[in-house]
Amino acid sequence: PTPRPAARMYAVCVLRVLVLLIAIPWFGTSTSIPAWVKQAFANENAIHILFQGQQLHGRRIPLESVEEWAIVSLIVLSLSAFWVLLTLPMLFAAMCCASGPMSWQKDTALLHDVDSLAEEIEIANCHTDWRACLRSMKRLQQEHPSLKLTTLGSTLGPAAGTLAHLVLDIVAAYTFFS
Structure with a gap:
């Protein structure tokens, strides 16, 4: 495959994260957005459940886990904003530097x-x-x-992390949809 410049890929990622950081709260709080726009860009059911906390089409967040979901949502939004704040200066430094590790030159x-x-x-x-x-x-x-030669920890560590991530995804899906 053709190599892609990392700076452009990061710029696209920053743009996507910024759009999500703006769009999710906007979709959840705005009533002036037409339904077809919400349907095209977001899961209307999930947005409604997240912001109204009510049952919609037979689904809702269990009352005992509403606070946990709110905390997790704030953590994800905070980490996303933190990532953008770290990445933007690096992109600007890459545009300004003619050579060195931050430049766009190979x-x-x-x-x-x-x-x-x-x-x-x-x-x-x-x-x-x-x-x-x-x-x-x-x-x-x-x-x-x-x-660095591989060790037992560097080999099994990522596998354990992947399994832990899978278990957390299953638990999150179960608590969200039960």
């Missing part, structure tokens, strides 16, 4: 170094004996001190 020498290291890792992985592979990887780690 560092072809660094890309070449990464590519050659990836080739060396691929060659080290081709050993049929795991001990020879480990020796090659340790040699690469000595040559490149920033190269």
